[in-house]
Amino acid sequence: MTTDPRPRVFVARRIPAAGLARITEACDATVWPGELPPARDELLAGVTGCDGILTLLTDRVDDELLDAAGLRLRVVSNFAVGFDNVDVAACTRRGVRVGNTPGVLTEATADVTFALLLAAARRLPEAADHVRDGAWRTWDPLGLLGVDVHGATLGIVGLGRIGQAVARRATGFGMRVLYHGRTRASAAVETALGATFAPLPELLEASDFVSLHVSLDDRTRGLVDAAALARMKPTAILVNTSRGPVVDTDALVTALRDGMIAGAALDVTDPEPLPADHRLLGLPNCLVVPHIGSATRATRDRMAAMAADNLLAGVEGRPLPTQVNPEVR
Numbered sequence: 384m385t386t387d388p389r390p391r392v393f394v395a396r397r398i399p400a401a402g403l404a405r406i407t408e409a410c411d412a413t414v415w416p417g418e419l420p421p422a423r424d425e426l427l428a429g430v431t432g433c434d435g436i437l438t439l440l441t442d443r444v445d446d447e448l449l450d451a452a453g454l455r456l457r458v459v460s461n462f463a464v465g466f467d468n469v470d471v472a473a474c475t476r477r478g479v480r481v482g483n484t485p486g487v488l489t490e491a492t493a494d495v496t497f498a499l500l501l502a503a504a505r506r507l508p509e510a511a512d513h514v515r516d517g518a519w520r521t522w523d524p525l526g527l528l529g530v531d532v533h534g535a536t537l538g539i540v541g542l543g544r545i546g547q548a549v550a551r552r553a554t555g556f557g558m559r560v561l562y563h564g565r566t567r568a569s570a571a572v573e574t575a576l577g578a579t580f581a582p583l584p585e586l587l588e589a590s591d592f593v594s595l596h597v598s599l600d601d602r603t604r605g606l607v608d609a610a611a612l613a614r615m616k617p618t619a620i621l622v623n624t625s626r627g628p629v630v631d632t633d634a635l636v637t638a639l640r641d642g643m644i645a646g647a648a649l650d651v652t653d654p655e656p657l658p659a660d661h662r663l664l665g666l667p668n669c670l671v672v673p674h675i676g677s678a679t680r681a682t683r684d685r686m687a688a689m690a691a692d693n694l695l696a697g698v699e700g701r702p703l704p705t706q707v708n709p710e711v712r
């Protein structure tokens with residue numbers, strides 16, 4: 384029996400051919416064939432003895448998984464810009480490089496953010512159901528009234544790449560843009576975006592739309608809790624395309640049910656996926672889509688190519704094109 388000399392890798396889901404073909408050519412690759420993520424024991428078995436792993440945001444990378452992979456492991460390439468599913472410190476301690484896919488999904492995610500904002504403001508899902516249900520009887524002066532987007536105030540929480548791309552769109556809609564972030568953007572960026580810094584409480588109180596663009600970590604988990612929601616206008620709409628746990632789900636259900644805010648439009652939820660009988664889905668003022676921020680063909684192709692670049696660099700012991708722990712050299 385001959386042993387394959389190529390690096391051994393586990394790819395935790397089928398990804399676009401733009402990346403997968405290069406991985407399977409260069410590596411002895413096991414590609415998880417399921418439509419659903421591997422169960423934990425399947426993931427742990429799959430990574431055993433691998434030089435590299437390509438993970439998705441549904442795969443938890445922690446000490447247990449790194450132990451299961453073993454000493455050969457050199458790289459975890461995450462097929463996402465967010466990497467809250469990866470214990471980066473644990474990887475760094477073991478000299479394992481971690482890669483993500485920043486930049487290539489910025490515009491697609493900003494597009495979905497705006498689609499959600501517009502859909503919630505102008506009640507598009509309800510309006511479409513109205514037509515489909517045969518309820519469209521005439522042009523109704525009082526029917527399906529929404530709120531204006533143009534001229535409204537948008538509060539952007541997290542002015543990173545995606546937050547900035549959302550701000551650029553908001554300018555086109557004639558919106559006033561406030562932002563909050565850990566660090567203040569330069570005067571040049573503020574001017575270019577027409578965005579004004581505001582402390583978070585002030586942003587929440589002044590905004591007609593609040594859009595979340597922070598990464599998930601210990602400081603942002605539960606950032607939008609009952610107290611934050613209570614600060615928002617009763618006419619305001621919350622948009623979340625970042626990570627579900629940035630919002631306290633129970634508090635959001637209460638705020639939407641009791642009219643503390645007017646609506647929410649969510650691409651991400653906690654838990655994810657949201658069970659079909661979840662309380663959020665019973666609320667007419669809550670629009671939920673299934674984490675599709677980056678879901679365009681071109682964007683997913685670019686993410687696949689980038690994740691492949693990271694994986695292949697890592698198994699060869701080279702720095703990754705987009706490495707989140709550059710201290711691993």
Ligand code: GLV
Pocket residue numbers: 440462463464465466488676677
């Ligand atoms: C998707 O949510 C990503 O982080 O890429």
